[in-house]
Ligand SMILES: CC(=O)SCCNC(=O)CCNC(=O)[C@H](O)C(C)(C)COP(=O)(O)OP(=O)(O)OC[C@H]1O[C@@H](n2cnc3c(N)ncnc32)[C@H](O)[C@@H]1OP(=O)(O)O
């Protein structure tokens with residue numbers, strides 16, 4: 543047993559996985575051997591989900607069947623919708639609302655059990671239901687907190703387009719639907735990131751799929767992980783409202799010891815390939831709107847931080863200005879990340895159950911030893 547301390551488990555190999563691979567020096571990401579660039583350009587989110595869960599890309603007929611199965615699970619049970627309403631009325635934080643709702647989905651899932659948690663077919667069905675229902679719950683939550691009634695899912699729209707439709711009560715145009723679909727593809731999996739690892743730890747105790755996804759949502763919410771996308775947009779807006787240019791604002795922030803959201807990564811030593819693709823999308827959206835402000839601020843910050851700190855943008859940096867220009871509310875950026883990443887979480891949970899070993903590391907004890915228990919009146 544080694545006594546080397548690996549803080550944050552940095553670089554520690556804890557599992558074998560066939561799902562995704564990151565080459566942090568080359569800035570390359572693949573899902574099951576397909577490059578992220580190829581998938582972003584050619585695959586729909588549904589195709590990527592199928593790839594992650596079933597090991598290969600679907601044929602046309604397999605995809606049709608899969609899309610029908612996903613579509614059939616979109617509707618929320620009335621009780622769950624009531625819970626969404628209650629959370630919206632309480633003005634709950636969107637990630638917390640999502641965490642609570644996903645947890646309670648098990649109450650209405652016939653496959654939910656703590657008995658036979660590793661049943662693969664049941665787990666794929668549960669993963670399908672959770673993945674299909676998250677967009678409905680999130681769109682309904684956003685509408686209800688704004689005093690609007692939820693919009694029923696449509697069967698003739700894909701996963702991405704249907705979400706935007708339910709969010710806005712308006713069918714998105716092709717550019718918006720395709721951009722959003724691509725964003726979902728880009729966020730679907732990413733090795734053993736913290737939230738995925740969290741899901742795996744939960745599954746490794748032979749707890750169930752709903753618990754694993756609930757753990758993962760809680761983990762994604764933090765500002766060092768998925769929560770950074772909303773913080774990037776808050777920063778861009780703060781810059782816009784200040785009398786400083788982006789470079790000055792960031793210089794001051796760094797001098798105050800603040801971290802700049804959307805920069806740095808545990809695995810990438812170069813620019814995240816997803817940030818490159820999202821940066822292009824952000825630029826295209828700016829050009830289409832005739833307003834390059836958000837993209838220009840982002841580029842100025844990227845140039846400065848790369849030069850000054852040697853840090854490159856991660857996925858959260860350009861997703862922020864992309865979503866903003868699509869009219870998506872800032873505080874649901876991280877729930878949208880979850881809406882996509884649920885594919886990866888559940889795929890890793892399936893892998894974990896397949897070859898399970900309890901995940902249980904150790905801490906080096908540095909506390910006091912040999913203490914004598916004092917009587918309560920002597921403390
Ligand atoms: C989807 C995702 O989860 S992508 C990541 C999203 N998170 C963010 O964008 C938040 C900002 N980024 C960060 O906080 C970090 O880069 C992390 C958490 C992502 C990675 O952190 P780690 O691998 O633990 O690197 P670590 O925190 O040791 O940083 C190394 C050095 O770079 C600095 N650094 C890293 N990121 C940043 C940043 N965004 N702004 C300023 N300095 C930074 C650290 O201060 C540290 O400097 P030091 O050695 O002088 O103390």
Ligand SMILES: O=C([O-])CC(=O)C(=O)O
Pocket residue numbers: 731732733734735736808809856857
């Ligand atoms: O891999 C990580 O540590 C964080 C990340 O980029 C992701 O989860 O997409």
